[in-house]
Amino acid sequence: MTYSTTADWALARAALDETSTPGAGPLSARPHVPGEAFWLRGEETRLAFARFVNMARRQRGWSIEKLADDADIEVGELMSIEQDAHHEPELRTIWRLSEVFDVSQARLMELAGLASPKDTQAIEEAVRYAARSTAITALTIEEQAAFDGLVSVLRDKAK
């Protein structure tokens, strides 16, 4: 055995290299995306966008109708934004919302999935904040009453 190899040996061994790349020791570390879980999907950021619009509106004590009037946006478009993660908002809507809520139009476009993020970390942070906000918001008395009603209907259906 010598350190030299033949063309035949290379062909015979090549099949073993078909699917994975060798690498040993921490010096050789290379970017590793463990499955699809780490690819931030459009729906995720758009849910955060929806959450932002919803909270910014409620923080001001505005109804959807009031925001629609102030920002000159269709009521239907606003309802879709807040409630449907698949809804792709209009560019003009993003611009109007960024004006009314005084935030960066570029960042809002990224969150809404209309532009690829320049700063992915910021977008991930926004998603985390949005997730946290939904997790800790207690139901208002009215929401609780509506929720109780919903549960009772669902329980009846299960019978």
Next chain:
Amino acid sequence: MTSYSVFIIDASLRQPVEAELLDTIGERQLLDWQFQWRRTLETYLRRLAENGVTRQGLNWPQSWHWDWRAKVDEVRGLLGHTGYSVICRDVTQGMMRLDLASRTARLDEQAGKPLVYIDYLEIAPWNWHESYADPPLYRGIGQVLIRTAIQRSFDEGFHGRVGLHSLPQAVTFYEHCGFTNLGTNPNEYRGLLPYFEITTEHTRTFL
């Protein structure tokens, strides 16, 4: 410095091409790494970022890009260490560093016996199989390097015994090569890199 004739596979033509195995990692290899490997890597990183993958999501040490050369320099010329590189069409395609002195085998049937430990093995980014990478240009570089480590182990009187810590995404490569996976240890590389070892018997498939 000695040069050996080896063959790797041109991945698009599926044909063997002649390459050179050098028994060193020289300045030339470090320059290729610094200016060519990194350029391709940076293309891949931009691609990942455009798809919303952050560095935190990559399971990848952020300090890596600036301390790599220092780490390689610090062990160059150390007694008991040696390096090999594979060059094809005038560009370094893969590198490996061996520790010939300080490690012993862990598998039951050869525990405590001396072995060749691969403390670093890497191939050029344009040869990677990764979801974000372009189709690889060459294959079979890893096979040449592993065979070299085994040959060196025989030359040292270690009967072909070789050990290494694998990258998590390279596990199937070493399994296909006949290595035994001994798993991770929380005290080694933060428990991220599983340890692999090959016995004399299993090295025969490489000959």
